[in-house]
Amino acid sequence: MxxxxxxxxxxxxxxxxxxxxxxxxxxxxxxxxxxxxxxxxxxxxxxxxxxxxxxxxxxxxxxxxxxxxxxxxxxxxxxxxxxxxxxxxxxxxxxxxxxxxxxxxxxxxxxxxxxxxxxxxxxxxxxxxxxxxxxxxxxxxxxxxxxxxxxxxxxxxxxxxxxxxxxxxxxxxxxxxxxxxxxxxxxxxxxxxxxxxxxxxxxxxxxxxxxxxxxxxxxxxxxxxxxxxxxxxxxxxxxxxxxxxxxxxxxxxxxxxxxxxxxxxxxxxxxxxxxxxxxxxxxxxxxxxTTKANTLTPNSQKVIEQMDGGLTITTYVNLFDEVGQSIAFPRFVNMDMSRFSHYLRFKPEIKLKYVYYYDSIYNPSLEQRFPNMTTQERAERLMELYKVNRKLFLKPGEVDKLVDLSGEGKRFVRELVRDNGERTFLRIFNDFEKLPSEAEITAAFKRITMKLPVVGFLGGHGERSIKEDNNRSYSAFVNYKSFRPALINQGFDVEEVTLEKPLPAHIRILVIADPLQKFTEEEQRNLEQYIERGDNLVIATEPKRRDITSSLLERFGVKFVPGILANSGEYSNLTQSRPMIGVKDISELYLLDGLRRWGAVVSMPDAVGLEYSTDKGFHVTELLATDSLSWNELQTTDFMNEEQKATFDSNRGEEQRRHVTGLVLTRNVGEKEQKITILGDADCLSNGELSSARRGVRASNFTLVQSLFFWLSDGEVPIDVRRPVFPDNNLLIGGxxxxxxxxxxxxxxxxxxxxxxxxxxxxxxxx
Incomplete structure (x- = not known):
């Protein structure tokens, strides 16, 4: 030395x-x-x-x-x-x-x-x-x-x-x-x-x-x-x-x-x-x-702790799905595996596998660039251009022997399979980030680890459907697989149910979305039975159907304000509802509180105002409300007709004031808290409204969806991945x-x- x-x-x-x-x-x-x-x-x-x-x-x-x-x-x-x-x-x-x-x-x-x-x-x-x-x-x-x-x-x-x-x-x-x-x-x-x-x-x-x-x-x-x-x-x-x-x-x-x-x-x-x-x-x-910013949040860690046994994550990559080529092609495998490093830290026995195949999918661009080719010829051409080993790729039909990908459109997807046979899919999304975040990954883990709330969407009366081919569809926020905030991607299971018989016990959240027909007496009894057992409920209605749902809302001490809410802005029938709930009121609705601090709104076309009383045994909290410049329009029925332009007229009983457009009601039923949400507009959750963009309107309706269902599921899903705020936000020196x-x-x-x-x-x- x-x-x-x-x-x-x-x-x-x-x-x-x-x-x-x-x-x-x-x-x-x-x-x-x-x-x-x-x-x-x-x-x-x-x-x-x-x-x-x-x-x-x-x-x-x-x-x-x-x-x-x-x-x-x-x-x-x-x-x-x-x-x-x-x-x-x-x-x-x-x-x-x-x-x-x-x-x-x-x-x-x-x-x-x-x-x-x-x-x-x-x-x-x-x-x-x-x-x-x-x-x-x-x-x-x-x-x-x-x-x-x-x-x-x-x-x-x-x-x-x-x-x-x-x-x-x-x-x-x-x-x-x-x-x-x-x-x-x-x-x-x-x-x-x-x-x-x-x-x-x-x-x-x-x-x-x-x-x-x-x-x-x-x-x-x-x-x-x-x-x-x-x-x-x-x-x-x-x-x-x-x-x-x-x-x-x-x-x-x-x-x-x-x-x-x-x-x-x-x-x-x-x-x-x-x-x-x-x-x-x-x-x-x-x-x-100090905030453990490089570590999974405590909620994700709790999910992994409850996941006994092994877990295999198999990534299925279709040669014709060009989105997945830059994510998990052989040359990117190690980089892709590193995306799960935070989960491997707490569950090192996770196995990561990759399956490559080619099969026909909907890809007009590919067909346009390589016309007049068979599936085999097109695949061979792409393999040659991408310089990949042909032996890695399964032929059409061979991947079907391993897994059924028809429901995923045979696009890039991962399948999570536990040793006990529980399985689910983890997808990529049609947004800027594409890849799932901690919230979506943990939600998939949680889905195959424990029983999560099942959301029932009522049918049989022309209600808003969760099917993608329906014009009055709620599919975007429910089961639209490429939409990140969709319930199916946040850990929820969804079903269509009817009131012809009592609702199953596993339905913990029921959505009644703009029914077009009144309920029969038997259906009303079955609905009342569901309400009395203390499970949660969402009611979304439209001004034109107030006569159908008014009797239902009376059960909760809620009634409609006459007319349709209007304003004097560029979009006269668009109600820009602002969140009224803060963390001090209901902590589970933290997303809405953040939306309020960002200055964003919930856009509600053709909304109706809500009034309420507190003598029905429920604690009522205002969820959404307009500004003080809105009024209940009693004359105009067609806002698209310039001849019927909405104008405020107090002589006809119209009131220009703040109108409540969303309420949350709670009460204790036995050992659980029942939660009910009432919205004065059903379009705010529709496919069209979730994808709309209007000049000068900072709408964030999907935040309403995530916040509401997090509250209704008692904080189970979507996964709360909030982290503490870093405390180093002040300098002790000046200019x-x-x-x-x-x-x-x-x-x-x-x-x-x-x-x-x-x-x-x-x-x-x-x-």
């Missing part, structure tokens, strides 16, 4: 008596000072203008678009090769390597001595970063200091890995420039190797593990994974071992076959260690953020302080380093 220390000390003296080490530090300090003060000045300005400044720790330090730690990560790629290029090349070119060979030191001691000098230099760089981190801890209230320490650890491991690679490349040549270029080349390969040979199943796991891309990024986000830590350590040992073997070959004049065999053994051991440490059961994790902060960091600190370097250099020359 003494000899390693002496070699390391000599190397550091040589390094700091040369201008390159000091020049790198000076440039390093100036660059990160400029970036840090610019970002800090921007946040101070925002705070002084009255804007919110949330997540300041991430914004200033861990933001990919200008955060200090990310800037440092980007700079290291160029700095470290310049430092390491002379570690061994200088010895080889000057001939001093012969002195080392003749001295009583081993090859391992030489290499470790050289490498330890780089570890010390890396500590100096991290110490410089620590100056900014300490300053951030002083000026950011409730700073995420554990997160910052984790990010600094990731940067240190990255520098150490770069140094090991640079040391190896320096041992290969006597030319320092060649060593630096070679180091950059190796770093480039290690960053892009994850995209190489991913079509070959035997090779892709090896190349994917070898990739350095993103390894330190997880640290910068405040997350430590054992796989990433061990990756850096294994790669460091790999290149140090290769350097030692290289030195032995030069020193002992070993044959090339002996050296090659040693290289192969080292590589095989590295691959074996990488494979073992990357297995889910071998991994451990630490989330340094007047930025002047001296900029001077200190941008000028005084770099100048101090420059003066210190000059003093060291002059003392060296004096000796």
């Amino acid at each position: 003494r000899k390693i220390y002496e070699i390391s000390k000599t190397e550091l003296q040589t390094l700091f008596y040369s201008p390159i080490a000091w020049l790198i530090i000076i440039i390093f300090v100036f660059q990160i000072s400029l970036a840090f003060t610019s970002a800090l000045d921007m946040r101070v300005t925002q705070m002084m203008l009255g804007y919110r400044t949330p997540m300041l720790t991430q914004d200033l330090f861990a933001n990919p678009a200008g955060g200090l730690l990310f800037n440092v990560q980007n700079y290291l790629y160029l700095y470290i090769p310049l430092l390491t290029m002379g570690l061994m090349s200088r010895e080889l070119s000057s001939g001093s390597i012969k002195l080392l060979y003749s001295s009583p030191v081993t090859n391992t001691q030489i290499i470790l001595g050289k490498y330890f000098s780089m570890l010390v230099y890396a500590l100096i760089l991290i110490a410089i970063v620590g100056i900014y981190v300490i300053f951030g801890c002083c000026v950011i209230e409730n700073v995420e200091w554990r997160w910052l320490l984790t990010g600094m650890l990731g940067l240190y491991l990255l520098i150490c890995t770069y140094a090991a690679i640079g040391l190896f490349m320096s041992s290969l040549t006597a030319y320092q420039v060649v060593a630096a270029i070679g180091t950059l080349a190796i770093l480039a390969v290690l960053n892009y190797v994850k995209m190489m040979w991913q079509d070959i199943e035997f090779v892709r796991d090896i190349t994917y593990w070898f990739s350095m891309s993103g390894r330190s990024t997880s640290f910068l986000y405040g997350f430590i994974g054992s796989e990433d830590v061990l990756y850096f350590l294994i790669v460091i040992l790999l290149f140090l071992s290769l350097t030692i073997v290289r030195l032995q070959a030069c020193r002992q004049k070993a044959t090339w076959t002996t050296s090659i065999s040693k290289y192969v053994v080292i590589f095989v051991i590295t691959v074996a260690l990488g494979y073992i440490t990357s297995r889910p059961v071998m991994k451990s994790y630490y989330d340094a953020t 007047d302080d930025m002047g001296w902060i900029s001077v200190v960091f941008q000028w005084l600190l770099p100048c101090f380093v420059l003066i210190f370097a000059i003093v060291i250099w002059l003392r060296r020359r004096g000796r």
Whole structure:
């Protein structure tokens, strides 16, 4: 150890008596000072203008678009090769390597001595970063200091890995420039190797593990994974071992076959260690953020805890469904698997499988681009263009022996199957994100783990249907599979039911949506029986059908305001209802409270106002209401007819005031709380309204759907994936302080380093 220390000390003296080490530090300090003060000045300005400044720790330090730690990560790629290029090349070119060979030191001691000098230099760089981190801890209230320490650890491991690679490349040549270029080349390969040979199943796991891309990024986000830590350590040992073997070959004049065999053994051991440490059961994790932002939410963790036995997630990819090609084609398999890494953390026995096939689907674009071709010819052409192995793909009909995908349109889909036979589908969606989020994934897990609320949609009286081919359809928010907020994608099971006989016990939520006919006496008795047993209910009606549902609403002390709600705006028949419920009223309706804070509304065409009393045994809370400029129009019946334009006329009994358009009612029935929702418009949940976009109207009707059914299901689904708010949202400095902060960091600190370097250099020359 003494000899390693002496070699390391000599190397550091040589390094700091040369201008390159000091020049790198000076440039390093100036660059990160400029970036840090610019970002800090921007946040101070925002705070002084009255804007919110949330997540300041991430914004200033861990933001990919200008955060200090990310800037440092980007700079290291160029700095470290310049430092390491002379570690061994200088010895080889000057001939001093012969002195080392003749001295009583081993090859391992030489290499470790050289490498330890780089570890010390890396500590100096991290110490410089620590100056900014300490300053951030002083000026950011409730700073995420554990997160910052984790990010600094990731940067240190990255520098150490770069140094090991640079040391190896320096041992290969006597030319320092060649060593630096070679180091950059190796770093480039290690960053892009994850995209190489991913079509070959035997090779892709090896190349994917070898990739350095993103390894330190997880640290910068405040997350430590054992796989990433061990990756850096294994790669460091790999290149140090290769350097030692290289030195032995030069020193002992070993044959090339002996050296090659040693290289192969080292590589095989590295691959074996990488494979073992990357297995889910071998991994451990630490989330340094106070809100556990890199971890599944507690609700998701509870679902996984209740999932006994194994789980297999099989991804079915149709060659003709071009959406899935960029998600789970063979070259993207490892990247796709990483999307489930947070779930593998808590359930490492999850198995991920991929099935590729081709079969006809509705794809007019594909038929237009490849006309006059059979299914087989079109498939062969696509396989040739995508350069995929034809043996991977099942032929039409073969996939049907494994699973029935007809209900999914044979598009990209995943099937979740437990060992006990419970199964469900996990889909992608027709929106900007496409891939399912934690809410949808956990909802699918929950569906096959426990019994969830079943929603019954009443039929038999011309009600709004949940079938996609019905003009009065509710399919979008119920079972439209490509719509993310649809109930079927959020964990609900849905059924169409009638009141010809008592409703089944498993129906816990009943939806009565705009019936066109009155109920018979027997149907009324069955409905009353359902209400008395304490299960939940949704009633949505239209002004034109008030005579049909008025008797039903009287049961709850609710009646209609005469007329149709109107306003004097561009859309005279469109009621922009605003959420009235806050967290203090009903916490389960948190989504609506958020909608209110965002300034969004629920659009309700042809709505009717609601009035209520509280003498029916229910606690009544206003859910939605208009502004005070709306009135109940009593004359106009056709708002599309300009000759019948709605105008307010108080002489005819019209009232311009705030009108309630949605109510929630609660009461205790036995040991459970009964929840009832009444809406003065049925169109607000329809396919047409959910997909409508009007100028100047910020409508978010699907938020109403998710919020209501979360409340009606007693918080079971949709999954609540809310996280605590980061507390670091306040700076303890103001605009007047930025002047001296900029001077200190941008000028005084770099100048101090420059003066210190000059003093060291002059003392060296004096000796």
